[in-house]
Amino acid sequence: EIVLTQSPATLSLSPGERATLSCRASQSVSNLLAWYQQKPGQAPRLLIYDASHRATGIPARFSGSGSGTDFSLTISNLEPEDFAVYYCQQRSNWPPITFGQGTRLEIK
Amino acid sequence: EVQLVESGGGLVKPGGSLRLSCAASGFTFSTYSMTWVRQAPGKGLEWVSYISSSSGYIHYADSVKGRFTISRDNAKNSLYLQMNSLRAEDTAVYYCATGISVAVNYFDYWGQGTLVTVSS
Numbered sequence: 001e002i003v004l005t006q007s008p009a010t011l012s013l014s015p016g017e018r019a020t021l022s023c024r025a026s027q028s029v030s031n032l033l034a035w036y037q038q039k040p041g042q043a044p045r046l047l048i049y050d051a052s053h054r055a056t057g058i059p060a061r062f063s064g065s066g067s068g069t070d071f072s073l074t075i076s077n078l079e080p081e082d083f084a085v086y087y088c089q090q091r092s093n094w095p096p097i098t099f100g101q102g103t104r105l106e107i108k
Numbered sequence: 109e110v111q112l113v114e115s116g117g118g119l120v121k122p123g124g125s126l127r128l129s130c131a132a133s134g135f136t137f138s139t140y141s142m143t144w145v146r147q148a149p150g151k152g153l154e155w156v157s158y159i160s161s162s163s164g165y166i167h168y169a170d171s172v173k174g175r176f177t178i179s180r181d182n183a184k185n186s187l188y189l190q191m192n193s194l195r196a197e198d199t200a201v202y203y204c205a206t207g208i209s210v211a212v213n214y215f216d217y218w219g220q221g222t223l224v225t226v227s228s
Contacts, residue, residue, distance in 0.1 A: 034214050038153075043203055043219065044153065046214060046215060046216040049210050049211070049214045049216075050211075056209055087152065089214075091211070091213035095155075096167075096169050098155065099154070101152045102152045
């Protein structure tokens with residue numbers, strides 16, 4: 001099973017700042033990694049797939065990078081609605097499909 | 109408009125059973141694989157089960173293997189999860205999800221979730 005480790009667990013930033021979230025895989029997942037945003041009481045929302053492709057309707061301030069075992073999600077110029085929990089997910093070696101434990105992005 | 113609507117959650121005693129349903133609309137259900145993902149209260153996302161479009165391929169997480177059964181009825185545009193021998197650790201919001209504009213096993217559409225509580 002591929003383990004995804006996200007860091008930091010919590011990130012405290014202010015609106016207008018830049019956020020960088022990390023996801024590390026226990027073995028290579030090539031570029032088969034996605035990022036999701038989840039707000040309280042809501043289902044997850046797909047942001048990025050194949051490591052760097054924005055999903056339909058996702059603003060350009062969200063970008064993904066990385067391959068192999070190290071990945072990043074960058075949110076430039078944070079908006080108030082961006083404060084949420086973010087998860088990475090791999091589909092390279094499955095079953096099982098695995099998710100990271102999440103990074104909480106909170107307002108400083 | 110794509111819609112996934114889960115139902116069937118509720119309170120059940122340990123050892124009991126429950127059947128979740130997911131009603132799909134707005135897309136050609138029979139051509140897409142479907143997945144159940146769950147989220148325990150205050151915790152992260154956990155993949156539960158996968159079923160291919162024609163039900164030819166089915167997979168389960170080790171945590172539910174032998175207790176849960178995924179199925180679908182393409183004529184009724186519906187996905188199901190039969191959950192038996194329920195345990196306290198199965199308490200979670202259960203989401204059905206699929207990938208329509210993205211590759212298999214990425215999920216760009218999710219239901220709103222249905223809460224399953226296993227408690228005596």
